[in-house]
Amino acid sequence: MSELKVDKELRLENQREKVPSISERARSMQASPLRKLGVLAEERKNKGVKIYYLNIGQPDLPTDPAVFSEIQKREQKTIAYAPSNGMAETLTAWRMYFKNFGIEFTESEMIVTAGGSEAVIFAMCSICDTNDEIIVFEPFYTNYNGFATLANVKLKAVPLSIENGFHLPPANEIEKYITPKTKGILLNNPSNPTGAIYSRKELEGVVQLIKKHNLFLMCDEVYREFAYDAEFISVMDFPEIAQQTILIDSCSKRFNVCGARIGVIASHNKEVIQSSLKFGMARLSVATIEQLAVIPLLTEPQKFTQPIVEEFRKRRDVVYECLKEIPGVTFYKPEGAFYIVIGLPVKDSEHFSKWLIEEFEYENETILLAPAQGFYASPNKGMNEVRLAFMLNVEEMKKCLNILKIALQNYQRKFE
Numbered sequence: 248m249s250e251l252k253v254d255k256e257l258r259l260e261n262q263r264e265k266v267p268s269i270s271e272r273a274r275s276m277q278a279s280p281l282r283k284l285g286v287l288a289e290e291r292k293n294k295g296v297k298i299y300y301l302n303i304g305q306p307d308l309p310t311d312p313a314v315f316s317e318i319q320k321r322e323q324k325t326i327a328y329a330p331s332n333g334m335a336e337t338l339t340a341w342r343m344y345f346k347n348f349g350i351e352f353t354e355s356e357m358i359v360t361a362g363g364s365e366a367v368i369f370a371m372c373s374i375c376d377t378n379d380e381i382i383v384f385e386p387f388y389t390n391y392n393g394f395a396t397l398a399n400v401k402l403k404a405v406p407l408s409i410e411n412g413f414h415l416p417p418a419n420e421i422e423k424y425i426t427p428k429t430k431g432i433l434l435n436n437p438s439n440p441t442g443a444i445y446s447r448k449e450l451e452g453v454v455q456l457i458k459k460h461n462l463f464l465m466c467d468e469v470y471r472e473f474a475y476d477a478e479f480i481s482v483m484d485f486p487e488i489a490q491q492t493i494l495i496d497s498c499s500k501r502f503n504v505c506g507a508r509i510g511v512i513a514s515h516n517k518e519v520i521q522s523s524l525k526f527g528m529a530r531l532s533v534a535t536i537e538q539l540a541v542i543p544l545l546t547e548p549q550k551f552t553q554p555i556v557e558e559f560r561k562r563r564d565v566v567y568e569c570l571k572e573i574p575g576v577t578f579y580k581p582e583g584a585f586y587i588v589i590g591l592p593v594k595d596s597e598h599f600s601k602w603l604i605e606e607f608e609y610e611n612e613t614i615l616l617a618p619a620q621g622f623y624a625s626p627n628k629g630m631n632e633v634r635l636a637f638m639l640n641v642e643e644m645k646k647c648l649n650i651l652k653i654a655l656q657n658y659q660r661k662f663e
């Protein structure tokens with residue numbers, strides 16, 4: 248279905264045909280704002296313009312051959328359901344993975360999930376009733392909105408600021424967003440879309456609130472290894488809130504296996520894991536072959552992640568250096584992950600991004616960016632910001648930043 252066909256039109260069409268109405272929840276579900284411009288990009292590509300895709304976090308590097316040989320090695324006569332909590336070997340592999348970082352989980356404290364995405368949904372559903380609230384920090388990973396709609400929970404967004412590289416405000420500021428409906432805080436560290444890595448002091452502030460208000464702390468650490476300048480500290484480093492902490496993790500990014508869909512929800516809180524297992528039982532299991540395929544990666548993670556992280560560090564450095572050459576942009580040095588949010592000298596970054604993809608070209612090439620509004624829950628936030636994902640090699644990233652520089656000059660002459 249065309250992503251541009253708006254919900255209202257479809258409803259009118261169905262009303263004419265006297266088709267029953269769909270749910271409020273379905274109507275309020277966001278279509279991924281990151282993919283909106285993708286349709287226009289396809290059209291432009293078909294007109295012969297080369298598009299550099301910097302809009303989504305789909306790593307371009309090849310998946311390690313170890314994954315494919317593992318699949319071949321394990322001949323399967325039948326692709327059967329796996330146990331709902333995950334295959335025993337995969338759970339052991341996750342245990343070994345975490346052990347590398349000094350994080351101790353037993354197999355019974357984890358459920359293998361369909362990516363980190365399902366782990367977030369299980370976490371929200373485990374701790375929240377309808378209309379309960381979860382605190383997030385905006386800008387945040389936009390699909391948290393979709394997960395919250397599915398789980399029928401409300402996200403309360405604490406604003407962060409580009410001026411300090413999107414670091415967390417002091418605990419007393421965050422505390423203002425806590426209400427009797429608040430059940431937990433959802434952190435994403437290192438952060439998508441900002442690339443921020445939270446310091447021990449920042450995390451201590453959050454932990455203090457978790458204790459004081461008796462909340463859950465969910466932490467999405469899917470970018471754990473992508474830590475360039477700052478030390479990454481896991482929420483599992485705070486044993487005083489062990490029973491209130493839920494860890495969300497995934498193989499997708501760190502091993503370049505996004506399509507394998509293997510993640511995990513882990514907690515020392517037995518009730519949380521037991522309820523996640525019940526949600527897991529309802530969807531029967533996670534794909535069997537992929538659970539086996541990631542075992543070599545999880546068992547010896549550094550061997551696979553080191554070259555990937557080094558490549559992204561180079562890209563981060565190049566982006567940072569190139570941004571210095573572009574007049575009027577606001578930026579900082581992202582400490583981790585593989586994204587940056589940039590403030591542009593434009594009023595409406597959505598209009599600019601659309602113009603880039605529909606009209607602009609430099610030497611028959613252009614770039615696809617993600618307007619940052621989609622990463623904010625509050626209206627009119629991030630209006631002049633875009634997120635850029637480091638999804639191309641160093642030389643191509645340089646080209647892209649040059650295209651951005653020239654495009655901004657042209658755009659300002661035309662519209663500003």
Ligand SMILES: Cc1ncc(COP(=O)(O)O)c(C=O)c1O
Nearest residue numbers: 304362363364388435439497499
């Ligand atoms: C912060 C964050 N969490 C979770 C996910 C979900 O990824 P997956 O379901 O592939 O593990 C993503 C994907 O981009 C992400 O950026």
